Amino acid sequence: MSEESTRRPKSVPGALRALIVDDDHINARFLEEVLAPYAVCLKAGNGAEAVRAFEESLAANDPFDLIFMDILMPGMDGHQALETIRKIERTRAISEEGGVKVIMISAFDDMKNVSRAFFQGHALSFLNKPFTVDAVIQELRRFHFIG
Numbered sequence: 235m236s237e238e239s240t241r242r243p244k245s246v247p248g249a250l251r252a253l254i255v256d257d258d259h260i261n262a263r264f265l266e267e268v269l270a271p272y273a274v275c276l277k278a279g280n281g282a283e284a285v286r287a288f289e290e291s292l293a294a295n296d297p298f299d300l301i302f303m304d305i306l307m308p309g310m311d312g313h314q315a316l317e318t319i320r321k322i323e324r325t326r327a328i329s330e331e332g333g334v335k336v337i338m339i340s341a342f343d344d345m346k347n348v349s350r351a352f353f354q355g356h357a358l359s360f361l362n363k364p365f366t367v368d369a370v371i372q373e374l375r376r377f378h379f380i381g
Contacts, residue, residue, distance in 0.1 A: 249274050250379060251296065255284040255312065256304040256339065261363065265302050268370045272380050273300070281310030285318050288334070292326065298334050300379060303357075305340035312338060320356060330356060337373055339363060 250273035256262040257279050266275045276298075278284040284303065291297045301319075305312040316336055323333045333356070341363040348360055359373050374380045 250299045251291070252276070253278060253284060253287055253291075253298045253301045255279075255281065255301060255307070255315065257307040258304070261304070261339070265370065268367050272374065280307045281312060281315030281318075284312075284315045285310070285322075288319050289322060292322070301334055301336045302361075303336055303338050305338060305342060312340070316357065335377065335379075337361060339365070 250269075252269050252273040252275045254262050254265045254269070254275055255278045256265070259279075262277050262279075266277065269275050276287055278287050284301070288298065288301075301316075303312040303316055310318075316338070319334065319336075323330075335358045336356075337359045338357045339361045343360070343362045358377055361369060361373065371380070
């Protein structure tokens, strides 16, 4: 199957729904451009906005398939937002396997941040900034979001 046939542009029903959470508008726009052929993208500038968008998506019965979550943001950081999202999922009896898939993104790759992302937030993956188009596409393929 060619790459073109596995792409689901945002105008096609059934496209992935992705939430990009980053207070850096350049990073958010970069991810939006990379994901655009595959996903309908919403953006949030901080953790509180991410939690609100997540709750709204559940209320509309149109949940996100994937979240790219920055760690270091003003107010509610990415760890706090992800932990809140996981709490919402538990409250709604959404299983860990059925929960939203999250890829944490950060310029910090120290063990404390990486461990917290995986063990407390149950993140799917961790991308260290700056990352490339190829790195994002590789993660999407690795976790079968695209073919």
